[in-house]
Amino acid sequence: MYDPLHDKSPGCGEAYPNSYWANVSGDAPQDDGAISDDIEVDVAIIGAGYTGLSCALHLAKDHGIKAHVLEANKTAWGCSGRNAGFILKSSGRKSYLSMQKQWGEEVMRGIYAEMCAGVDTVNELISQAKQQGIDCQPQQTGYIKVAHKPKMLNELVSLAKLQQQMFGYDVEILSQSEVRQQYMDDHNAYGAIRYQDGFGLNPLKLAWAYQQLARNAGAKIHTASPVLSWHEEKNAIKATQQVVKQVLHTPNGIVKAKKVVIATNGYTPKGFHQLTTNRTLPVLSQIIVTQPLTNEQISACNFITSNVVMDTRALKYYYRKLPDNRILFGGRGAITGKSADDPYYAQRLLAVLKTSFPPLAEIKYDHAWSGWICMALDDLPHIYQSHEQLSQSNVFYSMGYCGSGVSFSVQAGKRLAEKVAGISSPNLPIYQQALPKFPLAPLRRVGQWGYFHYGKIKDEYF
Ligand SMILES: Cc1cc2nc3c(=O)[nH]c(=O)nc-3n(C[C@H](O)[C@H](O)[C@H](O)COP(=O)(O)OP(=O)(O)OC[C@H]3O[C@@H](n4cnc5c(N)ncnc54)[C@H](O)[C@@H]3O)c2cc1C
Incomplete structure (x- = not known):
């Protein structure tokens, strides 16, 4: 299986895993096919999971920006099409008590409000999808x-x-x-x-619903289009000012974008971009x-x-x-x-x-x-625009949901869309701070192995 800590690409046009969801959900809805030529776009979004699709949907619907989503395999081939389908008012693993201790009550409440907004948006989109003939099969709440x-x-x-x-x-x-x-x-x-208010649904159909809503709003979803390499193109306008385009190489065409969103989460390939390298496990x-x-x-x-x-x-x-x-x-x-x-x-x-x-x-x-x-090292997702270097201020990402992103990723995509459109996000650490780097990053898996052993002993004996 593809291993993001070792492999440079998740593949190209790979089939869904042989999951229950892939077996019971019927045929995938139509997408916009692979990139087959060189194109120039305003916004390219890498990854067609919930984050990328929500960002594309909200960019089109709320800001009139028609993004192109580039997905290596099929829509929701990553986590979004193979999760357990639990819709919960949470993301990350950090407790509200520790948020309160670290940042105070206002921030803690602000983050809680964002988690609630995620569930509300999922519910709205489920209803909209139903009207368009996609049933995400929500079950009884609890x-x-x-x-x-x-x-x-x-x-x-x-x-x-x-x-x-x-x-x-x-x-x-x-x-x-x-x-x-x-x-x-x-x-x-x-x-x-x-x-x-938590509930279960069919996660693959949820992603397909987002895809359909995003395409209806004008976004393009290109499957079988892995971004294999990436460089910046700088055009000097004045001595002090530069226009930077991000140049993304896919197998059959180059995509030049004014802005790029990285929405690859746990499937981000090894060494993909310096903004995210060594910042996730x-x-x-x-x-x-x-x-x-x-x-x-x-x-x-x-x-x-x-x-x-x-x-x-x-x-x-x-x-x-x-x-x-x-x-x-x-x-x-x-x-x-x-x-x-x-x-x-x-x-x-x-x-x-x-x-x-x-x-x-x-x-x-x-x-x-x-x-x-x-x-993520600090147990929280981060939705971020780089401000460190001018040339990277047109690159954005959202990742680090720590296994709990089905509902919050839709809110993260909505906030990402705002950032891309130049609207500032709420003053919360999840929206203002970069993912922290893992110390001794090459040893992350040794740490994971240690945690598994600690967890086994704790769960059995304490
Ligand atoms: C087994 C399992 C169970 C889970 N259960 C739950 C649950 O019940 N509730 C919950 O809240 N969360 C759950 N999660 C987590 C949840 O599924 C994720 O947080 C969420 O789906 C993340 O969505 P995403 O769009 O950010 O990432 P993903 O859905 O992983 O999408 C990333 C996409 O990026 C693509 N990609 C990567 N590299 C490239 C490239 N170079 N070029 C183009 N495309 C690329 C990948 O192919 C992939 O499709 C679970 C996860 C797993 C694995």
Whole structure:
């Protein structure tokens, strides 16, 4: 599998991975095909996941700028077409408490408001897409955060109280028996908190919906168009002023752009651009989807809910019941792209699923795949325009969602579009600061391996 820490390109026109979503979603809608000639454009966006598509949509709709999106493979070939489809009011891994400690209450509230806006925009776009015949299959709302040990329930209860106080957030506290009787009989659940507004959907259809809305608004989406190399072209106008064009090389044509947005997140190739080099850590998240559960299996597990579920482990597991009664179950995957397809990782998830639901001792999985989430050193996404050098002030990026970007990436794309249009973003660290560099960047994977071992011990013994 493509490995962003080793490979220079994610491929060209590669098929979708053999995921559940690729199997159940039907045919991909039409796009604008590969770049086949040299062109000059105002704005080029690299990457057709949620970030790139949202940026293209908002540029066209809100600012009258018709961008060209360049995607190496197919629309949403990266994370956006292969995630678990959890829509949550969050992104990154940094807690609101630590934001408050570091930046104060106003900033913490500002970031919370941006996360909420992300969910609102996703909901609006889902409705617009439905009117155009694309059903993103949103399920019943509810996000259950499960305590995987009795003592973790105390932490969840404190979190719920804090969120109720700080944001007036509607968070319900559930005892162990309430979880097991009213939602699902998860033997690893020792109580939970439940948010009313998270939900699951079909993530690939969501991306296709964004693509259709963006194209309707005038954006062009070019698939099979990887940016293989990149240089700047400077034209001296006056002694002190320069016009800089970004020149992007794709296999069959050169794209010269006045402005470029990097929307490649965890799939950003090795050494792609100096603005992002050594500032992210791509980490594999693995998913399995089981055979459909029979009615007997559903009752034996009391699997009533189709709410989305995540646990409190340091190395988290997440799951949901899909509309056809299969269970989607996810957690960490391999460390390198080379080992990504080793069935060991899918089998490990299946074994954990069976400890949660013993009546499923004989169940098998029908689909298994993985994808690169994008970790940031400070556990936060950054939506950024470089100000360090004049020649780079026409390059923008958004990345670092740390495995939680389905809803926030749409807001990030909207804010990116504003930046590209010359409108300043809210004064929040996510919009004003660059992604921090990883110290000892060549050793990032050693650090990841260490964290996995720490997490395993913490989750088992503490
Ligand atoms: C298994 C898994 C489960 C997840 N589950 C959830 C979840 O339930 N909820 C949640 O909130 N988040 C989840 N996430 C994270 C979420 O999917 C991402 O945060 C989000 O999709 C990021 O979107 P994006 O557009 O920024 O990046 P991507 O969707 O990864 O898009 C980047 C695109 O850039 C393209 N690209 C890269 N290099 C080039 C190049 N040189 N030229 C042209 N194109 C290029 C790639 O082909 C790719 O299509 C999950 C991720 C994974 C992997």
